[in-house]
Amino acid sequence: MSLDYIISILKPMLEGAQITVLLFIIAIVVSIPLGFVLTLAVRSKFKPLSWLANAYIYLMRGTPLLLQLLVIVFGLPLLPVVGEYLVLDRFVAACIGFILNYAAYFAEIFRGGLLAIDKGQYEAAQVLGLNRWQTMTRVVLPQMFRIALPAVANESVTLVKDTALLYAVAVPELLHFAQTAVNRDFTIVPFFFAGIIYLLITLVMTFFFKWLERRFKFD
Structure with a gap:
């Protein structure tokens, strides 16, 4: 295995890693605030809103993320009448799927954080x-954030790994280029x-959240 070969496979894989990181950033930035809004909706005294929020969280957490991505990317365009308006760019559709899914998980994390605060x-x-x-x-909120931070960190690392599901909806991310090289060579x-790149990304995330824990003096 020559250095030239390593460089030749790393170049497209690093380009794919940029898509992986971009999806992660978009999903985190949008799903965390959306998750908090869902938490507030669940705790709302307006029962229909609370019921809808609970039903949404149950649906998102109770079905596989891969299935949700397949429905958004391939299923929605097949709907009668409105399907032609729901044909989305694959990456945009994947972002929507990740945001909707992880918002439900973050909602449960924040709900647990709020329940842990003494009355x-x-x-x-x-x-x-x-x-x-x-x-x-x-x-x-400051206390809830401190309580929820370890769970948020764990879920964020899981999100990084779940970006590999983009391969199933034909978005050219890190794993796509790795699989292409395996099939070719x-x-x-x-x-x-590819495993090393994923480990490096998650390592950076781990250090970042450890820094946050120290910053907020979590113990």
């Missing part, structure tokens, strides 16, 4: 004269390098 915190905020907005932003070496 005395709310009572203390009232005694101090804080209104609901001040209580939420100054007391509840009859060697598993590209899979080895």
Whole structure:
């Protein structure tokens, strides 16, 4: 195995890794706030909204992400009447699928974080004269974030690995180029390098979240 061969397979794989990282960033940036909104909807006193949010979370967490991607990419365009308007770019469709799926998981994480906050915190905020907005932003959210941070970190690492599912909907990401090289050259070496790239990405994520934990003095 020559250096030239390694360079020849790494170049397209690194280009695919850019798609992997881009999808991850888009999914994280959008799904975390959406997950928090879902958490608030679940806790809403307006029962229809709470029921719909719970049903959505159950649906997204109860079905495979791969199935959801296949439905969005290949299934929606087959719908009568509106199907022709639902033909999306593969990458855009994949982003939507990841966002909708992971928002449900983050919603459950945030719900657990809120439930872990002692009710005395709310009572203390009232005694101090804080209104609901001040209580939420100054007391509840900082504590919820600290509690939920390890679970968010774990789910984020899982998201990085799940980007490999893009291969199933023909989005040319890291695994796509690795598989192409394996089929062309009859060697598993590209899979080895793909694994290293995934490990490096998750290592960066791990260090980032460890830094956040130290930053917020989580123990």
